[in-house]
Amino acid sequence: MSDTPTPARAWAEMLRGNARFVAGEPRHPRQDVERRHQTAAAQKPRAALFGCSDSRLAAEIIFDKGLGDLFVVRNAGQVISDSVVGSLEYAVAVLEVPLIVVLAHDECGAVRAAIDSTGVDAPALPAQVWRQIAPIVPAARRVLAAGAAEGVTPATIDTEAVGREHLRATVSELLRTSELISEAVAEGRLAIVGANYRLAEGTAVPDVLLGAAMDATA
Known part of the structure; x- marks a missing residue:
């Protein structure tokens, strides 16, 4: 029987x-050492985690896990790309993980850079940095548009609101770009949780719950 x-x-x-x-x-x-030996020949992770590369987001520490427990994919700002989707599809199709956690966090430098780039006099960024943060810019623009009547500007915007908007967009984009993953969710074999990590508190707060994980309790 599968574990x-x-x-x-x-x-x-x-x-x-x-x-x-x-x-x-x-x-x-x-x-x-025993666990190291157990996992040397093969892996059977309990979940996949796609998160920001921020040094304060060490997945195994935050969730108190060990070797072989998590299949981790990270980049700055947890931005969807072909390599990210391919890695997560591998986790689902080959490693048969039942859960993908998409982990954002407060005080994200990539989110801040995306917000700053919307300013009229924003300085040019290095080309590769711009390509990395560009997918976050639409979330910043949506939050700015929603707060336009209140005079919200890139300087006064709620960065956490932008982070949450980007997190939701990231989960949506993952489902849109991966038929394999969206089918697994629809069939009940996979759940996706989008969560925000609070740096000072250490808590991972769920914001998006798709699939069977919605029934989970701590």
């Missing part, structure tokens, strides 16, 4: 690990 957890159970495990981290009571499980 792959249900999507709901996988998310509940993630929540419990995060709660231990927040409480300052991490168990640091499966990080010993």
